[in-house]
Structures are given as structure tokens and as C-alpha cells.
Amino acid sequence: MSAPTMEERKACWGSRDEFWQCLDKHADDASKCEKLRLAFESRCPQQWVKYFDKRRDFLKYKKKLETEGYHPPEAAGKS
Amino acid sequence: MPLRLPHSPTPGLPHAVTHRVTHSLPHGTTNTVPLRLTHSPPPGQPPRRTLWGRAPRERGLPLWQRLLVAGAVAGAAGALWLSLRGQKERERQARRRAELRALAVGQGEFRLRDQEGRPRRKADFRGSWVLLYFGFTHCPDVCPEELGKLSQAVELLEREPGLPPVQPLFITVDPERDDAAALGRYLRDFHPRLLGLTGTPEEVRAAGKAYRVYASPGPRDEDGDYIVDHSVLIYLLGPDGLFLDCYGRGKSAQDIARSVRRHMGSYRPLPRDDDGHDGQ
Numbered sequence: 053m054s055a056p057t058m059e060e061r062k063a064c065w066g067s068r069d070e071f072w073q074c075l076d077k078h079a080d081d082a083s084k085c086e087k088l089r090l091a092f093e094s095r096c097p098q099q100w101v102k103y104f105d106k107r108r109d110f111l112k113y114k115k116k117l118e119t120e121g122y123h124p125p126e127a128a129g130k131s
Numbered sequence: 132m133p134l135r136l137p138h139s140p141t142p143g144l145p146h147a148v149t150h151r152v153t154h155s156l157p158h159g160t161t162n163t164v165p166l167r168l169t170h171s172p173p174p175g176q177p178p179r180r181t182l183w184g185r186a187p188r189e190r191g192l193p194l195w196q197r198l199l200v201a202g203a204v205a206g207a208a209g210a211l212w213l214s215l216r217g218q219k220e221r222e223r224q225a226r227r228r229a230e231l232r233a234l235a236v237g238q239g240e241f242r243l244r245d246q247e248g249r250p251r252r253k254a255d256f257r258g259s260w261v262l263l264y265f266g267f268t269h270c271p272d273v274c275p276e277e278l279g280k281l282s283q284a285v286e287l288l289e290r291e292p293g294l295p296p297v298q299p300l301f302i303t304v305d306p307e308r309d310d311a312a313a314l315g316r317y318l319r320d321f322h323p324r325l326l327g328l329t330g331t332p333e334e335v336r337a338a339g340k341a342y343r344v345y346a347s348p349g350p351r352d353e354d355g356d357y358i359v360d361h362s363v364l365i366y367l368l369g370p371d372g373l374f375l376d377c378y379g380r381g382k383s384a385q386d387i388a389r390s391v392r393r394h395m396g397s398y399r400p401l402p403r404d405d406d407g408h409d410g411q
Contacts, residue, residue, distance in 0.1 A: 058275075096271075097269075098352050
């Protein structure tokens with residue numbers, strides 16, 4: 053299986069960006085963006101879909117840190 | 132020294148000298164008078180003593196001449212100190228450059244093949260400035276971004292007249308999939324002079340180790356596809372083969388070009404070694 057070409061990469065990134073824009077608009081409600089999700093999954097290799105999903109989670113977490121600050125999780129039983 | 136009568140002080144002598152003094156008296160008589168043991172001034176006169184117990188000199192060099200002599204001595208001492216310090220600094224620099232030369236030869240070695248199948252070693256790039264990136268062709272976004280940045284940096288430097296050319300270099304961290312043909316296809320989309328290197332897993336691992344590259348292939352899916360997690364840096368190598376700088380994801384193409392230009396400006400070639408390799 054050969055690596056995606058530049059055109060294929062750009063098509064994948066484009067569909068990813070559309071899907072993410074939809075999620076941003078609907079506060080991460082994936083049910084509202086199903087069509088774009090399918091397009092995204094068809095244009096990108098499976099490994100890349102997983103990778104970009106994780107990346108989205110990370111970017112959202114990073115944004116949360118930047119806006120809300122860091123709140124360490126409550127650890128029961130630890131001093 | 133004229134003979135002095137016992138009761139007047141003798142300048143410069145800390146202790147009295149006893150000796151017999153004979154002086155002429157009327158015919159037939161002699162008189163020997165021992166000198167007293169202490170120098171006391173004649174009555175009425177204040178004691179003339181310096182801090183050391185000596186009587187001070189009555190005349191010496193004038194103040195301005197004494198200052199001149201002191202200044203000359205201080206100046207000579209200062210000049211000697213500066214020259215010794217300069218010599219020490221030169222020796223330190225020479226030692227440092229010898230260390231760097233040894234490092235330039237031994238450090239960052241690789242033995243790989245390019246996308247045309249030609250063998251390539253680090254020594255082949257001596258005399259060239261090199262911007263090096265480690266990545267893989269199945270990379271989702273980071274590698275295309277970084278290679279795009281690298282290509283743009285090289286283009287910016289090419290546009291400046293008088294600068295030596297920079298060799299863009301790509302080394303794979305995924306030797307299993309990235310053979311010469313795969314590299315050829317992948318790198319076509321970037322700078323025309325971008326050279327891609329691959330090899331056996333051992334050769335690739337050795338090259339990555341030489342540059343402290345972290346690379347870890349992830350789990351495979353049912354298609355056998357996987358993503359290689361790896362450290363992301365663009366390395367700058369000088370014409371001696373010495374590692375000079377590295378640029379992370381936060382640096383733009385302009386940042387990289389500016390930094391390379393600065394390194395080119397301050398670059399001094401390391402001294403030749405015995406077998407004539409001088410980085411040319």
C-alpha cells in the first residue's frame with residue numbers, strides 16, 4: 053500500500069477541516085455531522101482518521117488549558 | 132665617610148659604631164674617646180626618625196618621576212597579564228576546535244542510499260551546508276508540513292546572492308515501507324534538490340541514533356498500516372559536518388533561513404586534518 057500522494061493528502065485534510073468546522077459549529081455533537089464524518093473517513097486512511105481524532109481531542113484540551121487554566125484532578129486519599 | 136665627632140648623628144647607620152677616635156691635640160697628648168652606643172641628636176634638636184627607625188633621605192626622585200616609574204611598572208605588569216590571558220584564550224580555542232574537529236568526523240555518521248539507489252555517507256556532504264529532517268512517507272500531517280517549511284527555507288536562502296547552497300536532506304524512520312521508489316514518489320512534491328535516504332533497518336536505526344532521533348512504530352491495523360511516532364526536528368549541519376543548530380515545529384521557514392544565514396556569517400572552517408580532508 054503506497055503512501056498517499058500530495059493530492060490525496062490535501063483532499064484528506066480538506067475533508068477533515070470540513071468535519072471539524074461542523075463539530076465546532078455544533079459544539080462537538082457528532083450526530084449533526086455524520087455526512088462529513090463519512091466523507092472524512094473515506095478520503096483518509098484509517099490510521100490517519102484515528103490520528104486526527106486524537107489530535108482533535110488534544111487540541112481541545114490544549115485550548116481548555118489556555119482559557120480555563122489547569123485544574124489538577126481530585127485525587128482521593130492522597131495528601 | 133668623614134670622620135664624625137661622637138656627639139653628632141651619622142645618617143643611615145642604625146647602630147653606633149664604636150671605634151677609637153684619635154684626633155690631634157697639642158703635641159704629646161692623645162685622647163681616645165669611645166663613641167656612644169646610641170645616636171642621640173644634639174640637645175635641642177628633635178629626633179629624626181622614619182617609620183622604619185631610619186633617618187629619612189634628604190634628597191630622592193621628585194614625585195612626578197616616582198609616579199612615572201610606578202605607572203610604567205604597573206603598565207608593564209598589566210601588559211604581561213593581558214598577553215598571558217590572550218595566550219591562554221588562544222590555547223583554549225585551539226583545543227576546542229580540535230575537539231570539534233574530532234566530533235565533526237565521528238558524530239552524526241550515516242551510511243544509507245538515496246532515492247536513486249546511490250550509496251550516501253555523511254562524508255559525501257562535507258563542504259555543504261545541510262538541513263536534515265527525519266520522517267516517513269505515511270506521515271499524516273507533520274512531515275509534509277516540516278518538509279514544506281524546509282523547502283521554503285532553502286528557497287529563501289537560494290534567493291539571496293552570495294550565499295553557499297544548502298542541501299536539503301530527508302532520512303526515513305520507516306525503512307520497512309520507505310524504499311528508494313517510495314522516497315522518490317514522496318519527495319517529488321517538495322524542493323527539487325531534496326535528497327531522500329533509506330537503508331536496512333539497522334542502517335536507519337544507526338542514523339537515527341546518531342542524531343538522537345526518537346522513533347516508535349505504532350500498532351498495525353488490518354491493512355498493515357501504522358503510524359511512526361517520532362521526534363520532529365530540522366537539523367543544521369555545517370560544511371565540516373558538525374551539527375550546528377536544530378529547529379522545532381515552532382520555527383517558521385523565515386526563522387530557519389535567518390538562523391542559517393547567521394551561522395553562515397559566523398562560520399569558521401575547522402583546521403585541516405592530516406590526510407588532507409579539509410571540508411572542501
